[in-house]
Amino acid sequence: MDFTIITQGQRVRDIRKKLNLKQEDLSGDIITRNLISMIETDKASLTPKAAEVIHNNLKRFIKERKIEIDVNIDEIFITEEDQAKRIYEDFLKYIDDVGVEAEELLGEMISIINKYELNYMKVYIYGDLGRAFGLKHEVNSAANYYLMANEFAKMCNVDSEYYGKLKGALTHFLSRLGKYEDGIRECNNLSNEIPYELTKGIIYNKIIMLKKIGKYNEALKEIDGFENEFIYREKELDSYDLQINIQIIKGNCYREQGYLNKALRVYRETLDEIKDNEECFKNKMLVLSNIMEVSTMLEDDFDEYLNKLVEEIGKNKVKFEKNYFASEIYKWMANSYEHKKEKNNMQLAYEYTLKSLKIAKRHRNMDIIDYDINKLIEYIPYVKECTIEVVQKHILSLVQTRMIKSDSKVILRLINFHMVNNNQKEAKNIIDFCKSQVS
Known part of the structure; x- marks a missing residue:
């Protein structure tokens, strides 16, 4: 990138010298030789009228003296x-x-x-x-x-x-x-x-x-207005994807308000509306994960939806994991496995939490990162390979990349874990490491 800016006075001087003209050659009418000198040294500005006079004089000398040097005299107007x-x-x-x-x-x-x-x-x-x-x-x-x-x-x-x-x-x-x-x-x-x-x-x-x-009533009120303004009046237009997303958010609001059956009904109705094609892959994944989450909370049988989710992801895992929302879906799959009554449920929950964390880090999804890291700490007593050393490595790496603050709750939780287990030395090492990241 060239940031050089040349004044009009400098251009006048450069062009005059290239044409072997003297300052007095450009003077005349309203312009004196002294004014030409002041313009060329940027002590006076070149007005449009003065520029026109100088331009005319340059043209005249080029014509009279039959000068053939390749010079663009129009540049004095720049x-x-x-x-x-x-x-x-x-x-x-x-x-x-x-x-x-x-x-x-x-x-x-x-x-x-x-x-x-x-x-x-x-x-x-x-x-x-x-x-x-x-x-x-x-x-x-x-x-x-x-x-x-x-x-x-x-x-x-x-x-x-x-x-x-x-x-x-x-x-x-x-x-x-x-x-x-x-x-x-x-x-x-x-x-x-x-x-x-x-x-x-x-x-x-x-x-x-x-x-x-948490302003669910306000969100639902906005959704009503949004549907009337942007969705129902556009039925003939391509508002399908947006309509599905709004329905998911509506279900989420009902879920957070404790209306779980109402939320589940919205999700299931939405799933029925989703077209079975590649373009709707993302929508299907989101709705399935929400159905699974609410079914877990209601202690309903969610195996059908969990298995369907695993099957759909398996068909196009690479495409799925490129999406911002993939970390949240993996998060809820981990949560669902955690609530299953099977021997390896915690192992599967741990594996899906790691998948969620990996994608959340890529997209810097701070909410999911915080959730996943805290979950890893909870899995330590239940999953053999989920050791405090493994979890600590994840946490300190996130501190180093500024995705977790040095004074965050998860850091305090990690330090407390070591203190409770009489490992004051490691607790001090963590404190020293965090200090080094803010100094």
């Missing part, structure tokens, strides 16, 4: 702001090409933007960097860039479609980080100018976050 805009466009292309590595040159780009007061550019640069970090599953960085883009978008006249995309991405990543209250605030008071399809995605994110913070 302003510093024009160059800043070109550099900005090149930088956006650069982000597309190299992704997150573009962050290394961000400081130089921002310096140019600040110098020429072109703040609207920050909206698109921060937004594109947010997208780049999102593709790398670097959720914190993605959220921070989208947040900055959103703040500058409020101050600038930004294209409503791009603004809607920013809002959708920002609320998604705030949800991923567990910053649900912040995300919900961003979903409120949406501009009517945001396109319909983008508004739909933002409201969908709001419903998810309301459910996450």
